Structures are given as C-alpha cells and as structure tokens.
Amino acid sequence: MSLKRVTKSQIGLWSDAIIRDEPIDLLTYARDASVVKPGEPDCVVRPTNTKQIRDMLAGANRDGVSVYVRGAGTMYAGGANPHAGGLVVDLSGMDSILDIDLVRGVIVVEAGTRFGS
Numbered sequence: 001m002s003l004k005r006v007t008k009s010q011i012g013l014w015s016d017a018i019i020r021d022e023p024i025d026l027l028t029y030a031r032d033a034s035v036v037k038p039g040e041p042d043c044v045v046r047p048t049n050t051k052q053i054r055d056m057l058a059g060a061n062r063d064g065v066s067v068y069v070r071g072a073g074t075m076y077a078g079g080a081n082p083h084a085g086g087l088v089v090d091l092s093g094m095d096s097i098l099d100i101d102l103v104r105g106v107i108v109v110e111a112g113t114r115f116g117s
Helices: 008-014 023-027 050-063
Strands: 018-020 043-046 067-070 087-090 097-101 106-109
Touching: 008 050, 023 043, 050 087
Parallel strands: 043 087, 067 087
Antiparallel strands: 018 043, 097 106
16 A cells, blocks of 8 residues: 555645545546456546646655546556555646647647647
C-alpha cells in the first residue's frame, strides 16, 4: 500500500484542484488500458494549472504519499495503475493549446490535450 493513506480533506490542504474520493469515481482510475492488475487509489486529483500540481506534489512528498500521473488512461504498461494506493493525478483538466508555430511546425500543449482539440 501507499507509504501513507491520503484523504480528500488532506489533499484539500495541499491544493484547490478538483478532488474525487467516492468509490464509483475511483473505479475508473484503478487501471489503464493494460492487462496489468488494477490498483486501488485513495483519491484522484484533477488539476487545471501548474500551481495546483506544484502544491499537491509538495504536500504528497512531505506526507509520504504515493503519486501516479495519468493522461488519457491509454497506456499499455500499467504505469498509471495505483498499486500502492495513494493519489492519482488526472491531467485531463490541463488541455490548453499554449502556442502554435506554423513556421517551425511546432505546437506547445498542456499534458491533457487530446488530438483534435
């Protein structure tokens, strides 16, 4: 299990991001697209800016809480499966296109941006 269990109220002290801890909400975050055994997250946080991520990771580090980062959940390696409980960070709320440089053919996006956005 996680080094320490984490609660919604504890995360609320770290960050003002969206926090989910209801069993029905956590079910979606137990596994990615792999066949690897699912985990059991304590909570899911959906940040919408880098300050929320910074504050949440600082709190998790200070309190010894395991953290799993999740994009779209399409990974086939099981890396997003919360095998030690803890906290899943859902980056889908960070979906802005920050810059489009047509001359260089470069687009800068946030981690939750999906194709077709």
